[in-house]
Amino acid sequence: MSAESTAALVAKVVDEVLTHKAQNCTDPGCARHAGTMDCPPVSVSRSPGSVLGEAVADAWYAAGGSRLDIPAGVVAALALWPQKSPGAAAADTIAAYIAAQPPRVLVRGLADSANYYWGLRPDLWTTARPLFDWTTEDLHDTHLAGVRAVALAALRHGVLRHTGDTDPAERSRTDLMSWVITSLRHHHSRRSLGEYHTPPDIADLIATVLADDGTGKRPHQPGEWMLEPTAGTGGMFRSAAQDLRREGENPAERGWLMLELDPLAAAGAAVNTLVWELGPRAFVGCGDVLAQPDLAEDAIARAHGLARHRDDVMKLLSFAIATRTTEQLLSALTASR
Known part of the structure; x- marks a missing residue:
């Protein structure tokens, strides 16, 4: 991000923060103020990932x-929805609210859901951007209808029940991004890409075998790194993280490095890293591991650089808000005399 774009971003955010602080927002595209209070319940079931993925693909192409x-x-933004609850108890209520939003408000809300994570992990947010750049476009009616149809399909098949639990182990039971992307490509160009993600049962078996060295002791210890050079959406690491949790270990104590050639799959891996809570030392690099031998090191260095940039922007933002607020107070005092 250039200095000019950073300055523009800061100015925009300052205006939005102060506008919402005053509670006088009239933007019809703002999900925080345009959402209807009439939110009829949505029929929700926690479907298997394969069923959810097919439902999303059918809704989109229809x-x-x-x-x-x-x-x-759409599915990624719903999976990232920041409001979590124990046992995903609030999932159906949130689903009803999201389903009641007009299409353009829905798009704005999905964008806000994704953008929430820029402050937490700017590197993963940046890698995931191919899944969210469309939210800044002026979508035509066909795309808006498709967004709504996909959101309803995902909500009805329980995307928030899968990913709305405060317990990361519960959110890690299914790789929804893998099911969705492969289902979409099954109708599109999956064969031409030669992309076949490892089935979850096989990934679970591999993770179990690798975790058992036959001595009764785990061969890998906290603090060690795990590397997956053909990560897809990260299904192998999901299985490994769940295996650690079953043994009472915290996956966030390990290092996780996923490398993937396809930008859409890498974006899915970045989303999953956040949903599964793999921790601060989990990174995703997008590129060709054969042509870029330093891809792993570059991914980590890039993440650290983006974190420093985020810190700089946040400091500038805090200063700008404080300055603008002071200006408003002085103007109000002057006008009252």
Whole structure:
């Protein structure tokens, strides 16, 4: 991000913060103020990932969609929805609220859900951007209808029940991004890409075998790194993290490095890293491991650089808000005399 774009971002955020502080927002595209209070319940079931993925693909193509980033991004933003609850108890209520939003408000809300994570992990947010860049476009009616159809399909099949639990182990039971992306590509160009993600049962078996060296002691210890050079959406690491949790260990104590050639799959891995809570030393690099031998090191260095940039922006933002607030107070005092 250039200095000019950073300054523009800061100015925009300052205006939005102060506007919402005053509670006089009239933006019809703002999900925080345009959401209807009439939120009829949505029929929700926690479907298997394969069923959810097929439902999303069917809804998208039935609506006339052709792109892959939009439907995958809708599911990703819902999976990232920041409001979590024990046992996903609030999932159905949140689903009803989201389902009641008009299409353009829905898009804005999905964008806000994804953008929430920029402050937490700017590197993963940046890698996941291919799934969310469409939220900044002026979408035509076909795409808007498709966004709504996909959101309803995902909500009805329990995307928030899968990912709305405060317990990361519960959120890690299924790799929804893998099911969604492979289902979409099954209708599109999956065979031409040669992309086949490891089935979850096989991934679970491999993780179990690798964790058992036959001595009764785990061969890997906290603090060690795990590398997956063909990560897809991270299914192998999901299985490994769940295996650690079953043994009473915290996956966040390990280092996780996922490398993936396809930008959409890498974006899915970045989303999953956040949903599964793999920890501060979990990174995703997008590139060709054969042509870029330093891809792993570059991914980590890039993450650290983006974190420093985020810190700089947040400091500038805090200063700008404080300055603007002071100006408003002085103007009010002057006007009252």
